[in-house]
Amino acid sequence: MTYFLFFIGIFCAVALAGFISGSETAITSASRAYLYHLAKRGNGKAKKIVALQENLSTTISTILILNQLVLYLIPTVSTLFSIRYFSATEATIFQVVLAFLLMVYAEIFPKMLVIKFTIPFALSIASFLFHLVRILRPITIILESCAKYTLKAIGITTGKQISADQADEELRGAIEMHSADGDKEEAQKKSMLKSILDLEEISVSHTMIHRKNLKTIDISLPIEKIAAALMSCHFSRIPLWKDNSENIVGILHTKTFFRALQLQNGNLEKIKIQQLMLAPWFIPETKHLLEQLQDFRKRREHFALVVDEYGDLQGCITLEDILEEIVGEIVDEYDAMTTGIKLQPDGSVIADGSITIRDLNREFDWNIPEEEAATIAGYIMREIRRIPDDGQAFTLSGFKMEILKRQRNQISLVKITPPVA
Numbered sequence: 001m002t003y004f005l006f007f008i009g010i011f012c013a014v015a016l017a018g019f020i021s022g023s024e025t026a027i028t029s030a031s032r033a034y035l036y037h038l039a040k041r042g043n044g045k046a047k048k049i050v051a052l053q054e055n056l057s058t059t060i061s062t063i064l065i066l067n068q069l070v071l072y073l074i075p076t077v078s079t080l081f082s083i084r085y086f087s088a089t090e091a092t093i094f095q096v097v098l099a100f101l102l103m104v105y106a107e108i109f110p111k112m113l114v115i116k117f118t119i120p121f122a123l124s125i126a127s128f129l130f131h132l133v134r135i136l137r138p139i140t141i142i143l144e145s146c147a148k149y150t151l152k153a154i155g156i157t158t159g160k161q162i163s164a165d166q167a168d169e170e171l172r173g174a175i176e177m178h179s180a181d182g183d184k185e186e187a188q189k190k191s192m193l194k195s196i197l198d199l200e201e202i203s204v205s206h207t208m209i210h211r212k213n214l215k216t217i218d219i220s221l222p223i224e225k226i227a228a229a230l231m232s233c234h235f236s237r238i239p240l241w242k243d244n245s246e247n248i249v250g251i252l253h254t255k256t257f258f259r260a261l262q263l264q265n266g267n268l269e270k271i272k273i274q275q276l277m278l279a280p281w282f283i284p285e286t287k288h289l290l291e292q293l294q295d296f297r298k299r300r301e302h303f304a305l306v307v308d309e310y311g312d313l314q315g316c317i318t319l320e321d322i323l324e325e326i327v328g329e330i331v332d333e334y335d336a337m338t339t340g341i342k343l344q345p346d347g348s349v350i351a352d353g354s355i356t357i358r359d360l361n362r363e364f365d366w367n368i369p370e371e372e373a374a375t376i377a378g379y380i381m382r383e384i385r386r387i388p389d390d391g392q393a394f395t396l397s398g399f400k401m402e403i404l405k406r407q408r409n410q411i412s413l414v415k416i417t418p419p420v421a
Contacts, residue, residue, distance in 0.1 A: 075095075209316050216239045281304045353377030
C-alpha cells in the first residue's frame with residue numbers, strides 16, 4: 001500500500017509539474033491581439049489572460065515559484081523514500097527513471113501539447129492562474145524585489161524599453177506572418193494593412209498628380225470660356241491661375257459654380273469667380289501621407305497643392321489619392337480604364353514613364369527602390385544620370401529596363417524585365 005500511494009503521489013506531482021510548465025508556455029505564446037479581441041467582445045477568461053500578460057513579469061514569477069516548489073519536492077521526497085525502501089541499485093534506477101519522466105512529461109510533452117492548443121488551454125487555466133497570482137503576490141513581490149535590486153546593482157534597468165519603431169516593426173511582422181494561402185481576398189487585406197503602415201513613410205511627392213497633368217484655368221478668361229472649360233472637365237476642383245500657370249490664386253469647386261449659375265437663372269454675366277473660389281492650400285512635397293490625411297480630416301478639405309522648397313508648384317494631391325494608396329486604384333465612370341501598365345506573355349512589363357515605382361512594386365511584388373524617385377522614369381534617369389535614347393537598355397537593381405519611347409527630355413515608355421527567380 002505504501003508503494004502504491006508513493007507512486008500515485010509521484011505521478012500526480014509529475015502531472016502537476018507538467019501543468020505548470022504548460023501554463024507558462026500558454027501565457028507567453030498566446031496571441032495577445034487575439035485575446036484582446038475576445039476580451040473586447042466580453043469574454044471574461046480572455047480578460048484575465050490579458051491582465052496576466054500585461055503584468056507578465058509577476059505572472060511568470062508566480063509560475064516559476066510554484067514550478068520550483070514542485071520540482072524541489074519531487075526529488076526530495078523520492079530520495080527519502082528510496083533510502084528507506086529501495087536498495088542502492090533500485091534507488092539509482094528509480095532516480096534515472098524519475099529524471100527521464102520529469103524531462104519528458106514535466107517539460108517537453110506539456111510544452112509541445114500546449115503549443116498546439118495554446119488559446120484553448122490558456123482560456124481553461126485563466127481563472128486558476130489569475131487567483132493564484134493574487135494569492136502568491138506577497139511572496140512574488142519579495143522575490144522580484146531581490147532580483148530587481150540585484151539587476152540595478154549591476155546597471156540593468158527593468159522598465160519597458162519598447163520604442164515606437166519596434167512596436168511598428170512588430171505590427172509589420174505580424175502582418176507578414178499572416179498567411180493568405182493563395183486567397184486573393186486575404187492577400188488584398190494583407191496588402192491594405194501594410195499600406196496603412198506605409199502612409200507614415202511615404203511623402204506626398206510620391207503620390208501627387210504632377211503639375212504637367214494638372215487641369216487649371218486662367219482666371220482672366222471670359223466667363224463663357226471658364227464655364228466651357230468646367231463643362232468639359234470631370235474634376236470637381238479646379239485650380240485658377242493668374243499671369244502664369246504656376247501662380248495659383250484660388251480653387252474653384254465646379255458644384256459651387258453651377259449652383260451659383262442656377263441661382264442666377266443661367267445668366268453668366270452675374271457670376272463673379274472671385275467670390276466663388278476658395279483660397280488655395282499649399283503643402284510641402286516632403287509632407288507624409290499620414291499627416292496629410294489627418295489634415296484633410298481636420299480641415300474638411302479634399303484638395304491641396306504641393307510645392308517644393310522654393311515654393312514652386314509641383315502638383316496636387318487629393319483625398320482619393322491617399323485612399324488609393326491603401327485600397328488600390330479607384331476607377332470611376334470618368335477614369336480611363338488603362339493604368340499605363342501592360343503585362344507581356346514573357347513576363348516583362350511595358351509601363352508609362354509616369355507610373356510610380358510604388359504601383360509597380362505593389363502590382364507585381366517587386367522591390368525596385370522607391371526612396372529617391374517617385375516614377376519609373378525618374379528612377380532610371382537618377383540611376384544613369386543622363387537622358388537615355390530610344391532603344392537603350394540598362395540593368396538596375398536586377399531589372400532590365402529598355403527605353404521604348406522618349407518624348408523631348410522625358411521617358412514616356414519603358415519595358416521592364418524582372419530578374420529570373
